[in-house]
Amino acid sequence: MFDELINTPIVQINDTIIDRSGVQLFIKREDLTDTYISGNKFRKLKYNLLNAKAGGYTTLLTFGGAFSNHIHAVAYAGFKFGFKTIGIIRGEEVLPLNPTLEDAAAFGMEFQYISRESYRHKKNPAFIDKLRDDLGAFYLIPEGGSNTLAVKGCAEILIGIEKDFDHICCACGTGGTIAGLIASMAGKKKVWGFPALKNGAFLKNDIAALLHGYASEPYQNWDLVIDYHFGGYARYTYELVSFINRFKKAHKIQLDPIYTGKLMFGIYQLIANGFFVSGSKILAIHTGGFQGIKGFNQRFGDLIK
Numbered sequence: 001m002f003d004e005l006i007n008t009p010i011v012q013i014n015d016t017i018i019d020r021s022g023v024q025l026f027i028k029r030e031d032l033t034d035t036y037i038s039g040n041k042f043r044k045l046k047y048n049l050l051n052a053k054a055g056g057y058t059t060l061l062t063f064g065g066a067f068s069n070h071i072h073a074v075a076y077a078g079f080k081f082g083f084k085t086i087g088i089i090r091g092e093e094v095l096p097l098n099p100t101l102e103d104a105a106a107f108g109m110e111f112q113y114i115s116r117e118s119y120r121h122k123k124n125p126a127f128i129d130k131l132r133d134d135l136g137a138f139y140l141i142p143e144g145g146s147n148t149l150a151v152k153g154c155a156e157i158l159i160g161i162e163k164d165f166d167h168i169c170c171a172c173g174t175g176g177t178i179a180g181l182i183a184s185m186a187g188k189k190k191v192w193g194f195p196a197l198k199n200g201a202f203l204k205n206d207i208a209a210l211l212h213g214y215a216s217e218p219y220q221n222w223d224l225v226i227d228y229h230f231g232g233y234a235r236y237t238y239e240l241v242s243f244i245n246r247f248k249k250a251h252k253i254q255l256d257p258i259y260t261g262k263l264m265f266g267i268y269q270l271i272a273n274g275f276f277v278s279g280s281k282i283l284a285i286h287t288g289g290f291q292g293i294k295g296f297n298q299r300f301g302d303l304i305k
């Protein structure tokens, strides 16, 4: 199923702001892992899919919001690798389906819509048992795909790179990706997470728990930069949108408005403010997320070019 370890390219970004501050900025193009399951979602699913297959499971079940990159990725993975998929979607059904769910349905995913209230029980064993009673056997992938096997997959993002970067930066949702990066750096240098949601405090505990499940040591060389969520998930400003559009024009790299756009905006601002000392080498992880652009543009009016 996954015979080769995918190693995505690293590119350097040159810009006046960056050059002026004396730092070097690189992007690891994880958005190039796979056309459909882009970026970190590919890394997070890899060992879960292998585990599901080895366990003889034929159905994957997972949780997500209606615009979730993770829902989209699981639906496609099921289609590609021969699993039935069930998506437990937060909130009521909205028709016509948004572009994310439309794709997921085309990949064969079945949806169960549950109230925001019920959705809060997504980690509750009794709730999961009830789902098994109702829907039959399934391999459970948690919301956002973040579990120990996801951390193992995300640790592979940094395999094979020269680890002479001083700062590794990534966008955070549920924290599995950064946990993998921290494990991979094994106590060296500094890893920074930029939450896309306003949940910085909870997220720190979640990351520590995910790390504890996988890494041999409770590494401390990481922190969250909580100033660049722009109000929360799918919230934005015109400043953010124009940054994303300018970045694409200048560097021929698409960013998404939910995660990677906020990450790069934050990195640029930190660089401009002199947060990284002159001479630093910064590596930003481009975690993909392009499937969300269509739905974002449909909701907010073709903002991302």
Ligand SMILES: *Cc1c(COP(=O)(O)O)cnc(C)c1O
Residues within 6 Å of the ligand: 039, 040, 041, 069, 070, 144, 146, 171, 172, 173, 174, 175, 176, 177, 178, 256, 259, 260, 287, 288, 289, 290
């Ligand atoms: C899901 C996602 C993230 C967040 O990853 P976590 O492991 O949940 O923290 C970041 N960037 C993109 C593009 C994503 O789709």
